Amino acid sequence: MPGPLPDSFRRLATFSSRLLPGVRLYDQGATPDRFYVVLRGEVLFEVLSEQGDPEIVARAQPGSFVGHVAAFSGRPTSAGARVDRETVVLAIPLARLAEAIREAPELGVQLIYEFAGSPAPADLVDLDEVEVDAAEDDRALARLAPGDEDVVPIEGEVDGKMFFVDTATCPVSGTRFQFLRVRTRAVRPRERESDFHVRYQDVNPTWYGVVVCPVCAYAAYQDDFANLDEAARARLWDDREPRSALAAHSLAGTRTLEDAVTALDLAIRCYEARGASDSRRAVLQHRRGWLEREGGNANAERPWIMRARESYERAFKDDKRLSEEAAARIAYLVGDLSERLGDLQSAAQWLETATRVAPKSSAGIARTARDRLQDVRELIKRERAAS
Secondary structure: OOOOOOHHHHHHHHHEEEEOOOOEEEOOOOOOOEEEEEEEOOEEEEEEOOOOOEEEEEEEOOOOEEOHHHHHHOOOOOOEEEOOOOEEEEEEEHHHHHHHHHHOHHHHHHHHHHHHOOOOOHHHOOHHHHOOOHHHHHHHHHHHOOOOOOOEOOOOOOOOOOEEEEEEEOOOOOOEEEEEEEOHHHOOEEEEOOOOOEEEOOOOHHHHOEEEOOOOOOEEEHHHOOOOOHHHHHHHHHOHHHHHOOOOOOOOOOOOHHHHHHHHHHHHHHHHHOOOOHHHHHHHHHHHHHHHHHOOOHHHHHHHHHHHHHHHHHHHHHOOOOOHHHHHHHHHHHHHHHHHOOOHHHHHHHHHHHHHHOOHHHHHHHHHHHHHHHHHHHHHHHHHHHO
């Protein structure tokens, strides 16, 4: 039965999440590997009618347990569960139940009463501690769900000449948060390298290309930050705790090179969970190599460049959706990266391919590929002469 929550539940903040309207906890017929405790808001239970339309059959109020029967029994759920207004829940994986009970022993007692179908005794809850007043209850929930404010603000000062503040909503945790975007007028390129890596005089916009949720550390490029299907969202939800452990602090504000590395590592992890295409993987791996280059670490850059080249090759050969222009650009990059890795024969072959497949509208990439091909052929001649 819904009721006040034990004070010890405040120690379960690592399991808390704020959900936006429309977020589904699980579908009808699913077998969840976790159960939920409603802290604030409401969870709706839905079943599909004969016509396939969802019908609300029950509601879970604050203090209610959700999905525990299916999670513990391993049987499919008889109804789906979703929220239609902002809701805060504890999501406790069965694999971490012992840890949760150690932090909040009353959780185990309440579970026993839930399965017995009886209300927990009133003295299980320290009412004097938990229900002092509404303000204290709000503060407790704020500690349980760091994203429960309207918008999670950026930490620290913002240089208005370099950045402007934007807002995003995380499709995994439902958190609304601020993040920084680089102003166009602040971008001052200094040097462009043969694999399109650009060095900047001041702020580096590539350090801020990945948006990172400050609550669950979900990371993606802004143009597809919200584009998650339900299966990917579920995988990313399950991975939120180990993922969050990789970020020592919020990455929404001003970033160092180390912060940019962490943000990109998180993005690589998240895009893998999303089943990213080879071309997306290649871009991520390539940019990860750039960051090592910017840090002057050639040994660490090399394996990322190797991975990027392999991903670019697969994209060129297997991705039928590539435009002619994209295919030419990828062929060029495989050639350039091959030269950087010392594989001159492959470099020449791929650069020649780039000149051949480039459409008329991509005269620039064709010209760049021809110039690069000439450089590589000169290197091959020197190697042969030296041997």
